[in-house]
Amino acid sequence: MNFLSDNTYYIVIIIEYGDNLMDVRDLLKQKGLRITPQREAIYRLLAASKAHPTAEWVYQEVKNIFPSISFNTVYKTVQAFEESGLLQRFNTGANIYHYDANVRPHPHVICLSCGRVDDLDEFPDSLEDFISKASMSSPYLIKLVNLHFYGYCPQCGDSNPKIKS
């Protein structure tokens, strides 16, 4: 087992590969994107995260696996992923882009205090209905919808006396 102790971080990759190696590589291939270790890692990180990461966050995380990776690679990769429909990009209002591997339209809740972004899973209806309803009442040809709720997350709400009212 001593080869493991020399390259501990390889263990993580191997475990993840065991789960769904084919899925990620096939996904990239389907979209006509070249398969590189960096791209696999970036997609895995985004697919596994529920935190709606920023490019900077992805960069910091993927550096644990590829210490020599550059921000540019991360940036161009998520850009390529978004153009291929593998990611969704949005902006909560702080002028920072967030990425989401869940590309179906779905609502988000954003904390006004700490800025974290969560999904709003229990929202009554699908947002696809919204798009068609809105299309009928607008001269625009509507394609997408972005529904952001702003408030205070449990942590910030509990710790901030101003909010308790």
Next chain:
Amino acid sequence: MNFLSDNTYYIVIIIEYGDNLMDVRDLLKQKGLRITPQREAIYRLLAASKAHPTAEWVYQEVKNIFPSISFNTVYKTVQAFEESGLLQRFNTGANIYHYDANVRPHPHVICLSCGRVDDLDEFPDSLEDFISKASMSSPYLIKLVNLHFYGYCPQCGDSNPKIKS
């Protein structure tokens, strides 16, 4: 009448003052904001516009009235207005802030091609209902909602053959 021809731009101000001079000044006073000619002009521009202007747009427009005004003044003014609740600020996803003198929550439609932002007036229900519905299905204490539809405006939809499909 020769004093008018020397300072033509004053005419505009006088006409606008005739309409609702008291309203703007009272509004600023109510919010504890100092009344200056620059601030009056900035608020009037924003209140009169339906185009959801950016800070840069306001700056360019107000320069027609006060040629020596600085971007900083515009920036700090809209910031003060937003903090006082006189304006709403939002981001359509292009990392540029837009301002709206209509501070009630209301949906927007954004053109994916040219970036223009319009109100979606005919939307069925008030967004206040949405906030309370969402509050019930989230651990967040929800305060605001931002509903953005993306599509193609009539001009871009008509002129772009890719969209006609």
Next chain:
DNA sequence: CTGCCTGCAAAGATTTTGCACGCTC
């Protein structure tokens, strides 16, 4: 007269681009 507002300028924060080398196909 005190303090906020204005104007000039610079600093910050993110996003975006250029280019040479290396790896995927």
Next chain:
DNA sequence: GAGCGTGCAAAATCTTTGCAGGCAG
């Protein structure tokens, strides 16, 4: 071998801040 992907670095774009002088209250 051809072309896309990666890595290093710099440029661009907007937003935000610092500070001295001026005007509103």
